[in-house]
Amino acid sequence: MRTIVVVGLAVLNAAIALLLSPLLEGLMRKLKATIHSRIGPPVTQPYLDLLKLLGKEDLRTGRGFLYAAAPALTLGSVLVLATLVPMGAAPPLSFAGDIIVVLYVAAMSAVLVMLTGFGSASPYASVGSSREMMTLLTVEPVMAVALVVGAVKAGTLSTAGILAWQVEHGPSISMVIAGVAFLLALQAQAGKLPFDIPEADQEIMGGSLIEQSGPRLALFRWAMWAKQLVLAFLLVELFVPWPRVGILPFDLMLALVKVSLVLVVVALVDVVNPRLRIDQAMGYYLRVAFSSLAALAFAVIGM
Amino acid sequence: MAKGNGDAERVEEVLGERLGRGIIAVGRPQPDTLLVTIEPGTVLAATQALLDDLGARFLVSVGTDRRPISGDFAVTHLFSLDQSHLYVVLECPVASENPEIDSITPLIPGAAWSEREIRDVVGVSTRGHPDPRRLLLPDDWPEGVYPLRRDFPYNERPPAAEGTRPAWVPTPEGASVVTLGPFFPVLEEPSNWRLFVEGETVVGCDYRGFYNHRGVEKLGDSVMTYNEIPYLAERICGICGFIHSTCYCQAVERAAGIEVPRRARYIRTMMLELERIHSHLLWLGIAGHILGFDTVLMQTWRIREPVMWLAEVITGNRKSYGMNTIGGVRRDVTEVTKARILEVLGPVEKESLAVRDAVVGDTTLHMRTKNVGILENAWARQVCVVGPPARGSGVRIDARIDHPYAAYDEVVPRLCAHDEGDIWARVLVRIEELLDSIRLVREAAAGLPDGPIVAEITEEIPSGRIGVSTVEAPRGEAVHYVLTGGDNRPWRWRVRAPTYPNLQAMPAMAAGGNIADIPITLGSLDPCFSCTERMETVDVRSRNVRVYSPAELLAMSRRSGRPGGGS
Numbered sequence: 025m026r027t028i029v030v031v032g033l034a035v036l037n038a039a040i041a042l043l044l045s046p047l048l049e050g051l052m053r054k055l056k057a058t059i060h061s062r063i064g065p066p067v068t069q070p071y072l073d074l075l076k077l078l079g080k081e082d083l084r085t086g087r088g089f090l091y092a093a094a095p096a097l098t099l100g101s102v103l104v105l106a107t108l109v110p111m112g113a114a115p116p117l118s119f120a121g122d123i124i125v126v127l128y129v130a131a132m133s134a135v136l137v138m139l140t141g142f143g144s145a146s147p148y149a150s151v152g153s154s155r156e157m158m159t160l161l162t163v164e165p166v167m168a169v170a171l172v173v174g175a176v177k178a179g180t181l182s183t184a185g186i187l188a189w190q191v192e193h194g195p196s197i198s199m200v201i202a203g204v205a206f207l208l209a210l211q212a213q214a215g216k217l218p219f220d221i222p223e224a225d226q227e228i229m230g231g232s233l234i235e236q237s238g239p240r241l242a243l244f245r246w247a248m249w250a251k252q253l254v255l256a257f258l259l260v261e262l263f264v265p266w267p268r269v270g271i272l273p274f275d276l277m278l279a280l281v282k283v284s285l286v287l288v289v290v291a292l293v294d295v296v297n298p299r300l301r302i303d304q305a306m307g308y309y310l311r312v313a314f315s316s317l318a319a320l321a322f323a324v325i326g327m
Numbered sequence: 328m329a330k331g332n333g334d335a336e337r338v339e340e341v342l343g344e345r346l347g348r349g350i351i352a353v354g355r356p357q358p359d360t361l362l363v364t365i366e367p368g369t370v371l372a373a374t375q376a377l378l379d380d381l382g383a384r385f386l387v388s389v390g391t392d393r394r395p396i397s398g399d400f401a402v403t404h405l406f407s408l409d410q411s412h413l414y415v416v417l418e419c420p421v422a423s424e425n426p427e428i429d430s431i432t433p434l435i436p437g438a439a440w441s442e443r444e445i446r447d448v449v450g451v452s453t454r455g456h457p458d459p460r461r462l463l464l465p466d467d468w469p470e471g472v473y474p475l476r477r478d479f480p481y482n483e484r485p486p487a488a489e490g491t492r493p494a495w496v497p498t499p500e501g502a503s504v505v506t507l508g509p510f511f512p513v514l515e516e517p518s519n520w521r522l523f524v525e526g527e528t529v530v531g532c533d534y535r536g537f538y539n540h541r542g543v544e545k546l547g548d549s550v551m552t553y554n555e556i557p558y559l560a561e562r563i564c565g566i567c568g569f570i571h572s573t574c575y576c577q578a579v580e581r582a583a584g585i586e587v588p589r590r591a592r593y594i595r596t597m598m599l600e601l602e603r604i605h606s607h608l609l610w611l612g613i614a615g616h617i618l619g620f621d622t623v624l625m626q627t628w629r630i631r632e633p634v635m636w637l638a639e640v641i642t643g644n645r646k647s648y649g650m651n652t653i654g655g656v657r658r659d660v661t662e663v664t665k666a667r668i669l670e671v672l673g674p675v676e677k678e679s680l681a682v683r684d685a686v687v688g689d690t691t692l693h694m695r696t697k698n699v700g701i702l703e704n705a706w707a708r709q710v711c712v713v714g715p716p717a718r719g720s721g722v723r724i725d726a727r728i729d730h731p732y733a734a735y736d737e738v739v740p741r742l743c744a745h746d747e748g749d750i751w752a753r754v755l756v757r758i759e760e761l762l763d764s765i766r767l768v769r770e771a772a773a774g775l776p777d778g779p780i781v782a783e784i785t786e787e788i789p790s791g792r793i794g795v796s797t798v799e800a801p802r803g804e805a806v807h808y809v810l811t812g813g814d815n816r817p818w819r820w821r822v823r824a825p826t827y828p829n830l831q832a833m834p835a836m837a838a839g840g841n842i843a844d845i846p847i848t849l850g851s852l853d854p855c856f857s858c859t860e861r862m863e864t865v866d867v868r869s870r871n872v873r874v875y876s877p878a879e880l881l882a883m884s885r886r887s888g889r890p891g892g893g894s
Contacts, residue, residue: 060625147505151527151842217619218691226513226617227843298691299619301843302527 033116034107041106045249046070052291077242085235086143095243101132110261112276114184122183123171141232152231156222162309166209169316173202176323198322203263205316214252216294334411345376367419387823390445409729430456437711448475463537466492481549496533516856547820564858572651574798578809582794591655596734600764605634606801607761655781696750700848714803718744719752726799750851824858
């Protein structure tokens with residue numbers, strides 16, 4: 025019986041990540057268009073983009089198994105991530121060292137994109153990949169510190185445990201600071217301005233993914249959109265899980281509303297900012313990481 | 328018109344002292360133009376005197392084939408004495424047997440391209456030029472064929488040559504190459520930058536451009552007539568076309584001594600400033616886009632659009648107005664249109680102010696533009712940079728003030744300058760100019776005098792006269808030089824767009840910067856490649872051994888899209 029529930033929840037989470045992420049991306053585009061005084065594409069445009077790209081010819085500039093499999097692996101890693109994240113219920117897959125696994129799986133997609141860039145024999149892709157690496161190196165610590173704050177508070181490394189502790193104990197200073205730090209990290213994880221530096225269309229023409237097209241590009245795009253949705257879920261479920269009634273459809277709808285709000289904030293930040301240079305972005309995230317250590321200190325003294 | 332008066336005598340005196348018998352003749356084609364013909368051997372001494380003793384600023388060099396008239400070539404260096412409102416035209420006759428002259432580039436780095444171009448198109452080579460590579464001929468253009476010589480027909484297509492492609496500057500030790508172009512997303516026109524980078528730091532760069540030559544100057548002196556050229560001139564640029572047609576008309580008017588009616592001058596002023604308004608708004612948007620700030624792009628272009636509609640109301644076209652003609656303008660501005668202009672400018676000003684406040688207060692923009700792409704004042708002067716890049720580096724020049732034309736003697740512009748020399752300074756200069764231009768259009772509309780809009784020209788334009796004209800385009804000062812010919816067309820028409828000197832400053836601005844800063848650094852020059860590349864007949868051929876005809880290329884493009892579809 026328990027296995028069925030776990031499988032059901034895992035399928036549900038993966039389906040949400042796959043099927044809803046283009047819609048949310050479409051909503052973000054629409055919001056940006058409104059602020060630009062444009063009409064913008066219909067909210068379903070990302071679905072159409074995916075369909076169109078999936079139907080195109082598969083062209084490759086690199087060789088080898090990893091290069092060939094990278095798009096599928098990238099999307100796959102994001103779907104695995106989705107099953108490790110609570111979406112209206114406890115995360116379907118759970119281990120003793122949950123948040124460490126979450127951090128690793130979250131980094132996997134970025135590493136795969138980076139390797140694809142290095143493997144595609146384009147100087148722009150190489151520059152993009154090295155920027156991706158620098159972003160990863162500075163953004164991961166911020167996410168790690170934020171999650172560790174939760175672990176310290178709840179006294180467990182399990183995502184479900186942190187969630188349960190949060191629901192029981194209500195807001196605290198340390199978790200608020202950690203949540204803000206996580207939100208700031210989300211901006212770079214989602215590849216949105218001012219941190220879309222690894223892609224930087226106007227500088228390096230899409231960076232790591234410059235040589236990707238057709239179905240490969242579709243899978244990479246899909247993975248990016250799904251990842252921003254899943255991480256937004258992680259943010260709202262771990263740091264603002266209230267109110268929680270314990271009925272899955274209700275909790276899920278509420279979480280979705282909160283996720284949409286988070287992504288609206290991400291889109292708003294994106295639309296009112298120019299792009300930073302990689303060194304400036306790294307400096308910024310180092311400062312965020314150090315500030316989030318304050319949250320850790322608060323957590324240790326029980327606030 | 329400004330009077331050159333006393334200062335012209337001083338120039339004569341100084342040159343007389345320095346050159347002695349090196350001076351062949353001195354003339355005053357216009358009160359503010361001094362024409363000095365010198366022995367070619369004294370060109371370096373003359374240039375040195377103009378720079379050191381008189382503080383002259385180099386504009387451009389012109390190579391002319393005068394063999395059918397006087398049996399020789401001429402290399403003409405144009406200078407401006409901005410404080411004295413005076414042009415100095417240094418004309419050096421060059422014997423046709425061994426066409427060679429001393430290069431002035433060692434004295435004036437900004438003359439490098441002009442002199443390379445003279446070698447390319449009329450075949451007068453320069454001794455001692457530090458970089459004598461080809462500049463603007465196509466890669467497969469044969470050696471020894473000079474397209475601007477009079478015996479070269481405008482429709483001639485020389486056979487493709489091999490091995491004539493200019494070499495790139497060698498890559499420095501330890502650096503790798505990142506190319507920007509010939510086609511790059513944020514540069515709307517072809518331009519090929521070869522960046523030498525260590526990590527993400529740019530240590531140098533080389534440029535190859537002139538992919539867009541349309542043979543404009545050749546058409547002007549072989550096919551078209553005086554009164555047809557304004558329409559060609561305004562097609563030099565898709566943004567500042569009116570500037571080029573005005574500049575050309577003024578050069579001919581000055582050469583022929585035609586007095587343009589006041590009303591026409593005011594109308595020209597209004598159109599020139601409207602062009603500056605929409606051009607600066609366009610630039611602000613592009614600069615935002617380069618930095619990924621598309622909200623600025625979308626908003627400034629929305630604000631700009633009513634100005635384009637206004638141009639359509641006034642001239643019948645949103646671009647390429649067809650307004651200018653020798654002696655004045657072709658359409659009058661009625662009272663109704665005048666009211667419409669003021670009506671449109673109100674919201675444009677209000678929204679431009681809002682954009683200014685948003686941009687000036689954006690700290691992320693500061694991070695990307697302050698202390699980035701720095702152009703030192705001294706180097707800006709040496710490369711003879713013009714327009715907002717010059718004024719952003721504290722070089723206080725503005726053709727509207729230095730050589731007042733149109734109605735700028737009565738509708739006086741404000742000189743907007745900053746001393747920092749970085750991209751931010753260029754942003755500020757352009758925003759201030761944008762707002763000042765709105766004021767100028769209003770003043771010109773308010774002060775529009777009555778009278779005719781075009782001078783009646785009854786006599787043939789005499790041959791052998793020269794006219795130099797400068798117009799302050801949004802990108803900087805445009806220079807047109809006309810030497811009149813006998814068959815109702817110029818003997819030589821030289822166009823120097825502002826981007827021509829400004830691009831030459833790019834290597835210095837790029838060095839030491841980050842790859843990420845290159846697009847905005849280049850963008851901060853507001854480069855206009857089509858303006859710069861107005862020369863030469865082009866053949867549409869690949870530089871490989873295989874030669875494709877346009878029909879073949881078309882067929883290939885129709886077949887392409889499937890593997891194995893293209894040949």
